[in-house]
Amino acid sequence: MAGESCVGKTSIVRRYTEPGSPPAGAAAASYLATIGIDFKVKPVMFNDTRVKLQIWDTAGQERFHTLSTSYFRGAQGFVLVYDITDLKSFQSITMWMEDIHEKAGDEVDVILLGNKCDKESERVVPKQKGEKLAWEYGIPFFETSAKDNVNIEHAFSILTKEILEKCLSPLITQSWEEWPVPQSAVQPFRRTSTGGKDGQERNHLRFSKGKWRVLHLGKNNPIYQHRLQADLLESSSVEQDLQALENNKLSISQQCPCGQEGQRNPEMH
Numbered sequence: 001m002a003g004e005s006c007v008g009k010t011s012i013v014r015r016y017t018e019p020g021s022p023p024a025g026a027a028a029a030s031y032l033a034t035i036g037i038d039f040k041v042k043p044v045m046f047n048d049t050r051v052k053l054q055i056w057d058t059a060g061q062e063r064f065h066t067l068s069t070s071y072f073r074g075a076q077g078f079v080l081v082y083d084i085t086d087l088k089s090f091q092s093i094t095m096w097m098e099d100i101h102e103k104a105g106d107e108v109d110v111i112l113l114g115n116k117c118d119k120e121s122e123r124v125v126p127k128q129k130g131e132k133l134a135w136e137y138g139i140p141f142f143e144t145s146a147k148d149n150v151n152i153e154h155a156f157s158i159l160t161k162e163i164l165e166k167c168l169s170p171l172i173t174q175s176w177e178e179w180p181v182p183q184s185a186v187q188p189f190r191r192t193s194t195g196g197k198d199g200q201e202r203n204h205l206r207f208s209k210g211k212w213r214v215l216h217l218g219k220n221n222p223i224y225q226h227r228l229q230a231d232l233l234e235s236s237s238v239e240q241d242l243q244a245l246e247n248n249k250l251s252i253s254q255q256c257p258c259g260q261e262g263q264r265n266p267e268m269h
């Protein structure tokens with residue numbers, strides 16, 4: 001768990017691992033800052049495999065920053081949290097992402113959560129901003145409420161799946177299409193711009209040098225699906241020739257066509 005102080009990291013972990021505890025934001029749930037680091041275990045079943053998730057709840061306060069980030073090394077996944085009623089917590093996500101990549105590498109799985117979505121009247125970070133940032137990083141995004149138990153279980157299950165797909169790939173037979181994909185996650189095709197040397201690979205897009213373009217869609221990414229007009233594009237870990245380029249002078253979005261004869265410059269939606 002990573003993110004600024006008071007965004008709700010401990011409350012999210014508690015909601016997930018101790019469903020009977022008083023809900024965050026309730027009168028009985030007074031705020032106690034995490035001192036140093038806390039640790040919870042959550043047993044989950046995953047495709048008939050029993051797995052114990054170790055969840056490290058780090059302190060968001062600045063004075064614990066060095067200690068908290070020292071636990072990043074060796075982590076297999078990150079739940080990065082901001083508070084939708086606290087602009088500073090959202091602005092600091094970039095800094096937390098840098099810490100994560102510096103300590104845990106570029107390949108580690110991260111999900112971004114905009115927490116406290118029950119406080120709509122106090123919202124200062126529009127949902128679209130969270131979606132856009134996550135899209136730029138190529139990571140899943142959810143708005144959550146530890147208070148009202150919105151998307152908590154779902155967010156952890158998505159991260160767990162991403163991590164376990166890497167660890168247990170021979171044991172996993174379920175295809176990603178079987179996982180529920182929220183409508184908000186069906187994204188228009190666009191080129192993303194994460195930093196890092198593997199930015200293109202992380203974002204599942206790769207372009208060949210020739211006249212035709214080759215796209216990697218949804219590779220290792222169960223959250224996003226891509227549509228070509230009405231059709232859902234299949235994920236593939238191998239190159240797919242979508243016959244994407246009609247004209248070198250067109251922009252990227254104009255170059256994404258359906259490869260059907262007679263259709264010129266169709267747009268991808």
Ligand SMILES: Nc1nc2c(ncn2[C@@H]2O[C@H](COP(=O)(O)OP(=O)(O)OP(=O)(O)O)[C@@H](O)[C@H]2O)c(=O)[nH]1
Nearest residue numbers: 005006007008009010011025031034060145146147
């Ligand atoms: N309304 C509402 N309040 C929440 C929610 N999640 C957490 N809170 C409240 O926000 C305050 C901070 O929550 P914590 O879970 O302690 O925050 P944290 O990110 O772990 O803070 P640090 O330990 O300092 O890093 C508490 O008063 C919680 O009750 C939520 O989803 N909705």
